[in-house]
Amino acid sequence: MATRNSATVKDVVLAPGSGSFFYDDQAAIRAGTPHDGFLYIGAPLTPGFTRIRMPARSLGIGLVLSDDVVVWGDMMSVQYSGAGGRDPVFQVETIEELTRSVVIPRLRSADVSNFLVACNHVLAYHGGQRLPLAIEYGVSQALLRAAAHCARTTLAEVICSEFSLPLPERPIPIYAQSGDSREINVDKMILKSVDVLPHGLINSREKFGPSGETFRKFVKWVAKRTREIGMPGYHPVLHFDVYGWIGLEIGMQPEKIVDFIARVADDVPGYRLHIECPADFGSTEAQLNEYAKIVAFLDQRGIEARIVVDEQCNTLDDIHLFANAKAAHIIQIKMPDVGSIADTARAVLICKGNGVGSYVGGSCTETDLSARAAVNIAVATQADMILAKPGMGVDEGISIVGNEQSRLLSVLKYRRSQSSMRNVNAASK
Known part of the structure; x- marks a missing residue:
């Protein structure tokens, strides 16, 4: 440096x-x-x-x-x-x-x-x-x-x-969210070969449907659409935020929630499935205890779906609790809710230390400036994925986050080449 x-x-x-x-x-x-x-x-x-x-x-x-x-x-x-x-x-x-x-x-x-x-x-x-x-x-x-x-x-x-970390070389998978314009924005994501998609904004009973049938239909459509219009070999992770609606509609018992998630996973065989916020148990303590049960049940049954925690897991202290208790497969580090971006870096490292996935997230309400800072944190700490933000238009977030990451990795590659050249020159003297 x-x-x-x-x-x-x-x-x-x-x-x-x-x-x-x-x-x-x-x-x-x-x-x-x-x-x-x-x-x-x-x-x-x-x-x-x-x-x-x-x-x-x-x-x-x-x-x-x-x-x-x-x-x-x-x-x-x-x-x-x-x-x-x-x-x-x-x-x-x-x-x-x-x-x-x-x-x-x-x-x-x-x-x-x-x-x-x-x-x-x-x-x-x-x-x-x-x-x-x-x-x-x-x-x-x-x-x-x-x-x-x-x-x-x-x-x-x-x-x-x-944080005494090596200079990174690997790009971080980018995750895009659709907002209410689901079908059009899913097509945009697929045409741009986004790594993780589509969020889906399943935030109401209407979008989730009786017994979750509307949601299941949407999940199957997204998987089918990736095969229909995606580039050859394109196989994204399917990530859906259901805003607690599995619990609200199916029931708040962990076994019932796992049974439903298993059916959704069976609907899209061969795809890695992320389910964010399957239920909101109303407090950090309750969320911690019940999510740990959901994760354990999924793992015991060998279901290839990953639970992502968001609500009730906000600050660095919360993230440490969830990571230590294995109360999620992946933790969304929702940057404005974490506070200092130094704590976002710490949160990624805590997740890594506990064998839990780290998702550097945030919100559609952010700005281009905060999004570019987020990219630097995610790349430096080598998080598992980063949200394409800000906004709900898809194109803007993918461009801001994707281009910042590309520029950053190009600079870091240049730094390494210059360092290697200096070392060679020094050795030859």
Whole structure:
């Protein structure tokens, strides 16, 4: 890694912005609120929501470094804020006030050339409480970019240096989510040969269907479509997020949930199947205990379906609990809910240490800036998959994440070639 130059923050600028999708009141949607075009009709149920669907917002934080370079991070929250144990919906005004009063004074006294030390200082508890996770997320992005600027390296190289990891060579499989435009977006994913697809947004009784028959029909259609229009040899992982609807419709008993998942797996033989959030048991403790049973039952029966946990597994502490208990085959590390991106790196390493799959996720409500930071974390830690984000249009997320990964791996390959050349030259002298 290049020599690290010390740097300080001489000023901070804030830039209100937009997220790439909308905040949705999950409780109201689960209750069966009807659609009116792109809107949902009815009153919101989750505190902080003024409507069931609200435009996502962001707040950019720019660190003006001592050499006048400005590095940025974006603060925001996820689509289903306030649900599944998550922070409340993002309020720009509240976040800005706390950033100005607490975070900016800390930034002015930080040496931002050292990423982890700077994170520990700037993101320390305030008044005995953790800062809002949106602040942690955006500020840590800016701090990582500051450290990379000081070292004249990529963000991934900073992570590798801080966590004593080798420079990576392998690309991370990209996972795309469809949103409500399921059929069209599935076709887009297949034509672009996405590694993992399609999410499916199975977030209502209508989409899941009586006894799950609508969902099963969709799963079979996706598998069939990959064979019909995919390139020769294309064989993606099939990943579906059912937002707890197996439990809601089939029953909350682990055995019943496993029986249903087994039937879905039988519908698509030869495909690796991921089922995200088969049920929401209402708390981290309950989710941990019941998911451990579901995983154990699947493994005992030799069913080739993988359970992915999302709801009720948010922070680094939660992820450590689930990984240690083998309460999921794969853990979604939902970056805005984890907080500091340093904790996302730690979360991937915890998953690896416990033999659990790591999925660097996030939300459609994020920004291009946060998505590019996510790629660097996922590649540096060699996660098992990464979400194509932000937005729900498929093309944009695949382009932003895919191109950032391609650029990053090309730079790292160049770094290795230059290092090898220097070693050869040194040996010949």
